[in-house]
Amino acid sequence: MPKNKSIKKVLVIGSGPIVIGQAAEFDYAGVQACLALKEEGIEVVLVNSNPATIMTDTDVADKVYIEPLTIEFLERVIRLEKPDSLLPTLGGQTGLNLALELDSAGILAENNVNLIGVNVDSINKAEDRELFKNLMNELELPIPASTIANTAAEAHAFASEIGFPVIIRPAFTLGGSGGGIANNIEELEKIVTHGLDLSPVTQVLIEQSIKGYKEIEYEVICDNKGQAIVVCNMENIDPVGVHTGDSIVVAPSQTLTDREYHRLRTVSLDIIKALGIAGGCNVQLAQDPNSSQFYIIEVNPRVSRSSALASKATGYPIAKISTLIAIGYNLDEIKNPITKDSSAAVEPALDYVALKFARLPFDKLKTNDNRLSTQMQATGEILAIDTNLEAAFLKAIRSLEVKNKYFAHPKFDKMSIHELSSLVTRATDEQIFQMFAMLRQGFDPLKLAKLTEINKFFVFIYKHIIDIENNLIANKFDIEVLKHAKKYGFADEDIARFWETTEAKVREFRQTSGLKPVYKMIDTCAAEFASSTSYFYSAYASQNESNPESDKQKIVVLGSGPIRIGQGIEFDYATVHCIKEVQANGYEAVVINNNPETVSTDFALADKLYIAPMVKEDVLDIIEHEKPVGVIVQFGGQTAINLCQDLTDCGIKILGTQNADIDRVEDREEFEAGLRKIEVLQPQGKIVNSLEEATLAAQSLEYPVLVRPSFVLGGEAMKIISGEASLVDYFENLDKRYFDKPILVDKYVNGMELEVDAVCDGSTVFIPGLIEHIESSGVHSGDSMAVYPPQRVTAEQAAEVVEITEKIAKEFKVLGLMNIQFIIDNGKVFVIEVNPRASRTVPFLVKTTKHNIVKLATNVILGKKLIDLGIDTKLAPNQKLISVKAPVFSFNKIHMIDNLLGPEMKSTGEVMGTDISFEKALYKAFLASNTVISHKGGVLLTASDTKKASIVPIAKLFSKLGFELYATKSTASYLREHGLKPTVVARISDDSEYTIKDLFAEGKLNYVLNVISNDSRVLADEVTIRNIAISQNIPCFSSIDTVSALLKVLVSQGSMINAI
Amino acid sequence: MKKVKLVLENGMSFTADNFGYEVSRTEISEIIFTTSMSGYQEVITDPSYYKQMVVMTYPIVGNYGLNATDFESSKPYLSALIVNEYTEMYSHADANQSLADYLKEHKVPGLCGLDTRELTNVIRNSGCLRAIIVPIDTEVSSLEADLKAWTYTNHVADVSTKVSYVCPGPNYRVALIDCGCKKHIIQKLSKYGCEIIVMPYNSTSEQILKLDADGVMFSNGPGDPKDVPETIKLFKDLHGKLPIFGICLGHQIFALSMGANTSKMKFGHHSSNHPVKDLDLDTILTTTQNHGYAVDKIDLEAHNLRLTHVSLNDDSVEGIESLDKMSYTVQFHPEGNQGPSHDQLFEKFINRMKEEKNA
Ligand SMILES: Nc1ncnc2c1ncn2[C@@H]1O[C@H](COP(=O)(O)OP(=O)(O)O)[C@@H](O)[C@H]1O
Ligand SMILES: Nc1ncnc2c1ncn2[C@@H]1O[C@H](COP(=O)(O)OP(=O)(O)O)[C@@H](O)[C@H]1O
Ligand SMILES: [Mg+2]
Ligand SMILES: [Mg+2]
Secondary structure (H helix, E strand, O other): OOOOOOOOEEEEEOOOOOEOOEOOHHHHHHHHHHHHHHHOOOEEEEEOOOOOOOOOOOOOOOEEEOOOOOHHHHHHHHHHHOOOEEEOOOOHHHHHHHHHHHHHOOHHHHOOOEEOOOOHHHHHHHHOHHHHHHHHHHOOOOOOOEEEEOOHHHHHHHHHHHOOOEEEEEOOOHHHOOOEEEOOHHHHHHHHHHHHHHOOOOOEEEEEOOOOOEEEEEEEEEOOOOOEEEEEEEEEOOOOOOOOOOOOEEEOOOOOOHHHHHHHHHHHHHHHHHHOOOEEEEEEEEEOOOOOOEEEEEEEOOOOHHHHHHHHHHOOOHHHHHHHHHOOOOHHHOEOOOOOOOEOOOOOEOOOEEEEEEEOOOOOOOOOOOEOOOOOOOOEEEEEEEOOHHHHHHHHHHHOOOOOOOOOOHHHHOOOHHHHHHHHOOOEOOHHHHHHHHHHOOOOHHHHHHHHOOOHHHHHHHHHHHHHHHHHHHOOOOHHHHHHHHHOOOOHHHHHHHOOOOHHHHHHHHHHOOOOOEEEEOOOEOOOOOOOOOEEEEEOOOOOOOOOOOOOOEEEEEOOOOOEOOEOOHHHHHHHHHHHHHHHOOOEEEEEEOOOOOOOOOOOOOOEEEEOOOOHHHHHHHHHHHOOOEEEOOOOHHHHHHHHHHHHHOOOOEEOOOHHHHHHHHOHHHHHHHHHHOOOEOOOEEEEOOHHHHHHHHHHHOOOEEEEEOOOOOOOOOEEEOOHHHHHHHHHHOOHHHHHOOEEEEEOOOOEEEEEEEEEEOOOEEEOOEEEEOOOOOOOOOOOOEEEOOOOOOHHHHHHHHHHHHHHHHHOOOEEEEEEEEEEEOOEEEEEEEEOOOOOOHHHHHHHHOOOHHHHHHHHHOOOOHHHHOOOOOEOOOOOOEEEEEEEOOHHHOOOOOOOOOOOOOOOEEEEEEEOOHHHHHHHHHHHOOOOOOOOOEEEEEEOHHHHHHHHHHHHHHHHOOOEEEEOHHHHHHHHHOOOOOEEOEOOOOOOOOEHHHHHHOOOOOEEEEEOOOOOOOOHHHHHHHHHHHHOOOOEEOOHHHHHHHHHHHHHOOOOOOOO | OEEEEEEEOOOOEEEEEEOOOOOOOOOOEEEEEEOOOOOHHHHHOOHHHOOEEEEEOOOEEOOOOEOOOOOOOOOOOOOEEEOOEEOOOOOOOOOOEOHHHHHHHOOOOEEEOOOHHHHHHHHHHHOOEEEEEEEOOOOOHHHHHHHHHOOOOOHHHHHOOOOOEEEOOOOOEEEEEEOOOOHHHHHHHHHOOOEEEEEEOOOOHHHHHHOOOOEEEEOOOOOOHHHOHHHHHHHHHHOOOOOEEEEOHHHHHHHHHOOOOEEEEEEEEEEEEEEEEEOOOOEEEEEEEEEEEEEOOOOOHHHOEEEEEEEOOOOOEEEEEEOOOOEEEEOOEOOOOOOOOOHHHHHHHHHHHHHHHHO
């Protein structure tokens, strides 16, 4: 059957904001889908609430709506646009759920919209536990035994029947939060009680545990005729029990025999055929390492995170092929876009290994529990490719952008085997370092495999790395030993450490010995067919396949590595636009990046793509191979900026702002001096090295002060300190590693925060618009709500901001993009930070102001002047529509994390709401960020002493709108003194019959306000309250300004009534 | 591990480590590559690889050791196994031996530590080549003439069973003509309850007919089908007398017996991911393939043959059936192991035998 002729206009739903478990992979999938549809002459309508995506660019879809992803808004889009079809399988779980809701609400039928790529029946069969169970029984496929329990006793009975351990998953909590694995009755009691608390229907699912099995995934694709293939299979190195999103994963599987591989393959194909899915699908299975027993874990009837990984690992574009299938094509009618010659029905064959490491957020989201479990916690991931696993592992750790770039960890390497043995049994983000520490001390790999339940095959790989390490230590500057080490992935930097020399010396020795990597092609077919894809990885082997010859000049664009809190999808957005513009200027764009989830690593985008660690050696090797005219670093976030120094030192030409100038911005003293010179205000600050110095500094600056370690990102370990006691506290609790570098103490300036992104061409600047924060300074810019155009900034202030921006651009010789953060306090404009690069706010500005500043900046970097690009103003006039950006958090995914907002960034993504008035835009932003807006109900108020006064006006307004006020004892009496009548409610820890917990259980709360100063001691009680609120999706605020904004929305919607 | 040199007939040579059996100089044989990512145990014991050096394009081999059940025959047939990276520290509950130990025990060299993708590119570009493994210091030029001159035509005779034997079963009796049969073909037939009488490749039709079999299976095997005129004649004599099913070499023999032609392919099909279109069912099958010759597509009808399966990659013939439906054969391996299996082709055979019996 050729293309289905009745499909003319398709609605595609995006996945919304980036949250843990749903990240950039859906932008990658969505973009592929939209482009494939357009290529077929189909009109595409796209809805997504996330502005920081390529899919929401107007050249990707014909009509783009950045609106909240709710059925109300989708229905509006459907009525307006009248699409004939809806493609729901590319927007993650969000897109799929919305499609189901639209269907069951009858909206699709009413508007004659067909679901394509999947039908409701198959989604239900895959997603509904009961139906799935039935289907598996029908197919005679094994799944773990399970039951639903409403009480601890029921859970207990089931557990004693099937035996421990068991898995507990609370029903209907967001993202399955509150689940876990219980090994005994005590743990069961604890998890079940907590789970029942969190579950709005007081229900948990208890399941037989198959922890310790091999976890295997198959990415399958099926067409309209039921013809199905496996694109890729993957083995999780962490066994079942650790979410696949957090596991180290290798493609293809390493420890399955052919018989096992094909048994699971057949099962996966049988399932997709039985489900009747036309498109991509992910099947997770568990294989007993000691018998032929296997289980089906789950099926995701849609394109998933794993399919993005599988696409990048194999070169097979799953989302694109799925889309073609959805519009009626079958596998035998589609050519493999990589080889252009073989059929899309060929299952890819790999001749390398592809390794995924998860990027976990524990460096930013402080929790005392970094265990990996059945709930995904990673924010991003990296891909490392080589022809042996050792090299893939070593590339992976270099790519991950964590403290250690090698499998050595000062803390664990100092510990005894005894200490390590007890730690290593728990799967954490640190486990692999513990394993290496033990092997380094001679611990038996077989015993280690037993302790960790990690297959000994992989432990032997680690052991081999240690062997090579020892060999290097014993044989300094031995070329044969070096050759061997390079083949297995050791970096010059690591070798330099073992040889007690410098990286430069090792590099020189290596290069004079003629030892350099070659680049191998990823072609989906293991060289069986000739292919000309420009998708490469490095290997120390004999034949190079990446021909550096070209008729065009080349420019290397550095990507931004794994997504983590503070450096998200926004940088991929900027990178992609830079690549396109470099190409539009007649250059060949060469991209280096390692994030498999992104659009920038789509091998169809750049002229050449290298998957490589973003560190000096790997990047430099590629640059030396390609010989570009220059390298663009300013769109790849801090990752790329950090490479600037090294590249400059090696004589590589940086295009855009030069390293010396970047340095002057990032070096605090030079920066201060620069600002002083151009007479720009900055909050006063001091650099200190001890508590004593800090105390003196704070006294002279006057409290409150802002304290933070130097050389950190995303406001790491940053706190607002209001008095000496807190300062002592801060120093006592600060992680020791921060004391290597000075500590910064700044005057805390309380005011309105503004942000500017500007393009500078060396003589003029262009600012597309100012962004005003809704929360006052003190909430990290990434976590605050913000509005464009500004609502409170006067014309004089705006002019001053423009003037300062110009001055800074000139003083620091900025060429390209720059981001400046300002605080306006009492009419005075302070600069708090300058980032000489693209920033988080760039996509928001591009979408709201319609000025593509990445495009402009790229042209400027390539030598054009703003005036020649049609820019003749410094500050673009404001748009009529008002847009509000709201942060989105993933607190429900991390065990007992404290969600208080402060100067340390915690959000994972953002949404945008646009409308004709500020209130309406705010409303959409709240909705889009999944804030449940209630016009009646109960509000729980708690405030620390210094903040009590600030909540009074808010409490009054809530009361005036008819809300029931609840407050803890001291807050309540304070409110009473101010004429309010809150109901006093006992704290959870109080010995009382009725506490806050009961309020939650009875569903009496619609909003929770927990306003405490940034440096007050965290009370366990408050953390629990916030956690319950989050798990039940009850809006929970810690900033007065956010609540005020919410109240604005309520009032604007007519919530307030007045008697005459 | 000892360093050795792999020399190709085009004069190229590769230095490698030998993790298998140490031999100072191997016999000359053909070098081919397979893109299967697993199943090295099946590959090394598949008689179809007789007199071939096999390059595995998947780079890490040996991971799960060798077990007692996944052999295709009682010994390895290939002349050398060539991999990028060999894993000695294997890991699998069923494993009882390492790949290296097995190769050593059966005197087969195993090469590793060379750029197998480069080697694969060479084979793909120049077609399958003759090759030899020699000591590291051997002059390449001294080997060229020998390499270019080498031919071999006795493959099937070398690997076929010399005497007939029986694998008992309750249902249909199948005469299996062993041209180098994979054990999994026999196992598959057994699974359907067949009694299997395995016969040498050069049996006569009288000998076969005397068995009173319900059907005949012509197996896979190594080499050029034109090297076994006796087996071609056997097929011709049996065709029409009882249901016949053929696989791989058996398929090529069938075509020749009907008067169609076969040709040598550039580098053959060796993998477990080849899509084949089943023209009768109008569906795609992902198949395992291992052949260096193919049936020519021209004039099949003129020889009373009908195309049933075709390769989606290169449009080559993957399955045929006689117009009288008495015999049908496929080029790929429907028995699975290694690779996917396609039981419907065996079921068809069983049904054909049933029909004939009832008729
Ligand atoms: N019965 C079980 N016993 C032990 N671990 C399990 C079990 N079921 C699932 N898991 C683990 O939990 C993880 C998440 O479960 P899954 O059903 O895949 O949910 P999700 O939709 O979050 O991916 C899996 O990757 C697996 O490691
Ligand atoms: N001197 C200051 N006074 C008040 N708030 C400040 C001050 N410095 C920083 N902040 C707040 O802390 C947040 C993070 O600080 P910033 O310097 O921008 O760090 P980062 O490098 O993480 O972006 C800012 O967004 C702002 O809200
Ligand atoms: Mg899962
Ligand atoms: Mg900042």
